Amino acid sequence: MHHEIVLENVCLSYSFYRKKRIKEELPGLFKRVNHKKVVIQALDDVSLVLEKGKTLGVIGPNGAGKSTLLRVIAGVYSPDKGKVKVGSSNVHLLALGLGFENNATGYENIYLSSHLKGYTKKEVDERLADIIEFAELGEAIHNPTKTYSSGMKARLAFAVATHIEPDILLIDETLSVGDSRFQKKSKDKILELVSGDRRTVVIVSHNLSVLKEMCDEVVWMDKGRIVAHGLPEEVIAAYEQKC
Amino acid sequence: MNRIEAYSQYILYAARITLQSRVAGSFFGYLWWVLDPLLMMLVFVLVFDVIFNKGKPNYPVFTFVGLISWKFFSSCLTDSTSSIKSKMSIIEQVPVPKFIFPLVELAVQLFLMLFGFAVLFLMLLVFGIPFTWHLLELPAILATNTAMAYGLMLFISHLGVFFTDIKNILASVLRFWMYLSPVFYDLSYVPESIRAYWWFNPLTPVIESYRNVTMYGRSPLYESLGLWFVLSLVIAALGILLQHRFQNIYAKVN
Numbered sequence: 001m002h003h004e005i006v007l008e009n010v011c012l013s014y015s016f017y018r019k020k021r022i023k024e025e026l027p028g029l030f031k032r033v034n035h036k037k038v039v040i041q042a043l044d045d046v047s048l049v050l051e052k053g054k055t056l057g058v059i060g061p062n063g064a065g066k067s068t069l070l071r072v073i074a075g076v077y078s079p080d081k082g083k084v085k086v087g088s089s090n091v092h093l094l095a096l097g098l099g100f101e102n103n104a105t106g107y108e109n110i111y112l113s114s115h116l117k118g119y120t121k122k123e124v125d126e127r128l129a130d131i132i133e134f135a136e137l138g139e140a141i142h143n144p145t146k147t148y149s150s151g152m153k154a155r156l157a158f159a160v161a162t163h164i165e166p167d168i169l170l171i172d173e174t175l176s177v178g179d180s181r182f183q184k185k186s187k188d189k190i191l192e193l194v195s196g197d198r199r200t201v202v203i204v205s206h207n208l209s210v211l212k213e214m215c216d217e218v219v220w221m222d223k224g225r226i227v228a229h230g231l232p233e234e235v236i237a238a239y240e241q242k243c
Numbered sequence: 244m245n246r247i248e249a250y251s252q253y254i255l256y257a258a259r260i261t262l263q264s265r266v267a268g269s270f271f272g273y274l275w276w277v278l279d280p281l282l283m284m285l286v287f288v289l290v291f292d293v294i295f296n297k298g299k300p301n302y303p304v305f306t307f308v309g310l311i312s313w314k315f316f317s318s319c320l321t322d323s324t325s326s327i328k329s330k331m332s333i334i335e336q337v338p339v340p341k342f343i344f345p346l347v348e349l350a351v352q353l354f355l356m357l358f359g360f361a362v363l364f365l366m367l368l369v370f371g372i373p374f375t376w377h378l379l380e381l382p383a384i385l386a387t388n389t390a391m392a393y394g395l396m397l398f399i400s401h402l403g404v405f406f407t408d409i410k411n412i413l414a415s416v417l418r419f420w421m422y423l424s425p426v427f428y429d430l431s432y433v434p435e436s437i438r439a440y441w442w443f444n445p446l447t448p449v450i451e452s453y454r455n456v457t458m459y460g461r462s463p464l465y466e467s468l469g470l471w472f473v474l475s476l477v478i479a480a481l482g483i484l485l486q487h488r489f490q491n492i493y494a495k496v497n
Contacts, residue, residue, distance in 0.1 A: 120252060
């Protein structure tokens with residue numbers, strides 16, 4: 001079997017500096033004081049192997065490191081320690097709080113975000129009609145995205161992400177996008193992407209029943225560590241018992 | 244997938260949208276691209292030519308050449324303070340080489356400067372300054388000016404992610420820099436004892452060369468342009484290396 005995603009002992013921490021005040025910093029000029037650095041260990045010794053074509057669900061409480069895990073796989077962050085090997089460079093991360101240019105229209109943003117992901121104009125042109133149709137924005141597609149509601153933005157982002165057919169699709173909490181009808185539609189679209197053995201998908205979600213339905217494997221994370229990794233029913237049952 | 248093609252399409256597309264959004268909703272729209280440098284020129288004509296009576300022949304053209312090249316350079320640097328920072332929501336999601344973001348600003352400013360040059364050619368006509376074959380040497384100066392700006396933009400956009408103060412510092416630096424560049428005065432006004440120092444300013448050969456080809460029918464100052472061009476390429480290469488080293492750290496900075 002071909003290993004599409006391999007993480008070996010990956011550690012990643014964020015460090016934040018508390019805001020400094022000159023008044024408090026002055027003593028520091030004369031004697032050594034400890035820097036007010038807050039370190040948060042987002043991923044702590046995470047190892048994971050996912051085969052090509054499989055769908056992995058990631059569950060866990062808020063702040064467990066789920067989103068960070070996706071970003072490490074997407075190549076947005078590099079780990080502090082450990083190794084990340086990803087089989088394809090055609091990786092797409094779909095998350096809320098999306099990278100849209102707010103002054104540009106929805107239509108323009110389709111091009112902007114696709115270009116940034118490495119797709120040429122020709123490739124976008126071929127999919128444009130499908131994307132616009134799927135997003136169901138109507139005339140609003142020609143309005144600036146700053147006029148969009150969060151649901152509209154999410155729908156557009158979802159349409160872009162699912163139509164450019166990445167080899168590896170990483171979905172962060174975007175299963176519950178839009179109204180219930182669109183949720184059903186997006187679920188069907190993901191099921192369509194997940195089926196078949198070409199595409200590898202990692203889904204972070206709190207919607208356990210959907211994960212049970214879609215995933216081949218589930219990982220349970222807590223405080224940056226993997227608590228359990230196995231079949232969806234078993235891991236989710238254990239997780240539900242704990243909570 | 245062809246990333247280089249896609250990224251260059253992104254740069255042009257984003258530059259076009261930036262240009263459009265800057266004039267959207269304003270009454271004069273695109274006319275501002277002409278009005279802006281012309282009004283600025285008027286200020287200097289008023290102060291230097293009318294009040295101090297220190298103007299050279301064709302002083303409006305003289306100072307206009309200085310202003311469009313200065314405006315290009317300073318706007319590039321100012322805009323670059325936020326060119327990576329303002330793209331954080333993208334950077335947190337897509338692994339993309341960050342050096343393309345300053346290129347968007349560069350393309351925008353380059354377009355505005357070319358627009359300024361179109362106005363300049365009109366002014367040459369109005370003032371009866373003859374067009375010469377030396378105008379064909381313009382791209383050499385433009386290339387140096389652009390490389391110089393881009394090299395610095397890479398460093399400024401990097402620093403802009405970490406330090407908010409960079410904007411204020413840069414504003415002061417640019418104020419000094421403008422008065423220390425021959426934007427609205429001629430080098431011959433600078434006391435001879437200190438004039439040599441002006442050649443440490445990369446904008447001196449650039450602005451002088453622009454004037455040579457447009458107003459005086461002479462060649463650019465190739466020697467010092469060439470020197471600064473090579474130096475600018477080195478600076479740009481170092482900037483790209485720096486951004487490459489930090490590429491996965493930018494997303495973590497809050």
